[in-house]
Amino acid sequence: xxxxxxxxxxxxxxxxxxxxxxxxxxxxxxxxxxxxxxxxxxxxxxxxxxxxxxxxxxxxxxxxxxxxxxxxxxxxxxxxxxxxxxxxxxxxxxxxxxxxxxxxxxxxxxxxxxxxxxxxxxxxxxxxxxxxxxxxx
Amino acid sequence: xxxxxxxxxxxxxxxxxxxxxxxxxxxxxxxxxxxxxxxxxxxxxxxxxxxxxxxxxxxxxxxxxxxxxxxxxxxxxxxxxxxxxxxxxxxxxxxxxxxxxxxxxxxxxxxxxxxxxxxxxxxxxxxxxxxxxxxxxxxxxxxxxxxxxxxx
Numbered sequence: 001x002x003x004x005x006x007x008x009x010x011x012x013x014x015x016x017x018x019x020x021x022x023x024x025x026x027x028x029x030x031x032x033x034x035x036x037x038x039x040x041x042x043x044x045x046x047x048x049x050x051x052x053x054x055x056x057x058x059x060x061x062x063x064x065x066x067x068x069x070x071x072x073x074x075x076x077x078x079x080x081x082x083x084x085x086x087x088x089x090x091x092x093x094x095x096x097x098x099x100x101x102x103x104x105x106x107x108x109x110x111x112x113x114x115x116x117x118x119x120x121x122x123x124x125x126x127x128x129x130x131x132x133x134x135x136x137x
Numbered sequence: 138x139x140x141x142x143x144x145x146x147x148x149x150x151x152x153x154x155x156x157x158x159x160x161x162x163x164x165x166x167x168x169x170x171x172x173x174x175x176x177x178x179x180x181x182x183x184x185x186x187x188x189x190x191x192x193x194x195x196x197x198x199x200x201x202x203x204x205x206x207x208x209x210x211x212x213x214x215x216x217x218x219x220x221x222x223x224x225x226x227x228x229x230x231x232x233x234x235x236x237x238x239x240x241x242x243x244x245x246x247x248x249x250x251x252x253x254x255x256x257x258x259x260x261x262x263x264x265x266x267x268x269x270x271x272x273x274x275x276x277x278x279x280x281x282x283x284x285x286x287x288x289x
Contacts, residue, residue, distance in 0.1 A: 002225060044217035046224050055224055064210055070188030071207065075218050078139050078190060081225045
């Protein structure tokens with residue numbers, strides 16, 4: 001099973017990977033380093049393997065969401081791979097306009113707002129994580 | 138083994154290359170207009186389906202041959218597919234991806250634009266086939282190179 005958190009920009013998928021893999025303490029060094037990657041050259045990043053053996057990765061597709069999902073799903077079909085998708089652009093359940101605005105700011109300008117609004121973004125992401133994230137009861 | 142030819146829209150270059158590979162188009166002469174149009178997917182891939190791989194058929198080695206459109210995301214998408222397959226432990230000998238887009242000439246691009254974007258289907262197809270006929274030997278050479286690689 002390969003779990004792919006995907007979004008238009010890298011911040012939310014990376015944070016979802018960090019939460020899924022239980023890297024909350026280590027998310028600070030993980031996020032800035034990964035955010036600096038050349039996502040246009042390599043849009044799929046494998047973050048690691050969770051405690052249940054599922055491979056966890058994130059996909060940054062920009063405005064080509066459908067194209068990327070169709071292609072990777074098609075390839076998974078050809079080679080008999082099991083993929084699970086989590087959309088972080090439309091699937092978040094942030095409560096309130098303030099929380100949504102904070103997430104939007106952190107997503108769009110992560111170098112400025114990522115650290116400040118990480119808790120808000122993590123609270124919105126946590127309900128959509130697949131499986132049992134590391135460190136959860 | 139899965140062999141995937143890819144191009145921009147998955148409607149012209151990759152369809153023709155995969156059809157030559159499967160033997161649906163001749164390798165010893167340039168096909169006529171009707172032979173191109175008779176291909177089931179030639180100039181027919183719907184824009185909303187670009188990205189899905191389609192099976193063209195099987196070649197003489199028993200390999201499955203697919204064609205695929207990747208728009209202008211060929212390099213990043215191929216990198217993503219490579220990462221996915223490597224991560225999943227798929228043997229690199231189980232697949233072959235071949236870019237057919239560089240073989241497309243200006244006429245075929247214009248014809249495809251007229252056919253798909255401006256709905257001038259008949260006129261656009263005529264121009265795509267005209268361009269494809271002029272470029273056909275390059276497609277045959279590409280497929281021959283792929284098959285030579287498979288034999289080794």
